[in-house]
Amino acid sequence: MKKLTLKALFISAIAVTSMSSQATVNTYQLCLEDASHVINIAVKEGSDAAQAIEQKVDVAACMAELSKIEAKYADQSVGLNPSSVMTPADRAKWAALFDAVDAKQYKGVRYLQAVYYR
DSSP states (O other): OHHHHHHHHHHHHHHHHHHHHHHHHHHHHHHHHHHHHHHHHHHHHOHHHHHHSOOSSOHHHHHHHHHHHHHTTTTTOTTSOGGGTSOHHHHHHHHHHHHHHHHHTTOSHHHHHHHHTO
């Protein structure tokens, strides 16, 4: 019985860990999808239509994801831009998320070019 209980606890701990890691990936992905959707609507229908759509994730959740990426490098980036000490993979995720936050707020290069050149 003890072994069964320990196995059940171990399996539930793994399940909880994997669900929490999937939640972060989902928030990151949802931020990128929202930004892409806003830009696509801006290209097709203009800025008024882009600002009228409902987004899946709010900007605060995306900013929290940015903070999580930056927190990995907090001790190394004292007085520096966090991107200067990040690994290339984290830097790419960080930059993409920054662009997504800008697009979700209806500003930034990608959004403004989409609206201007439509």
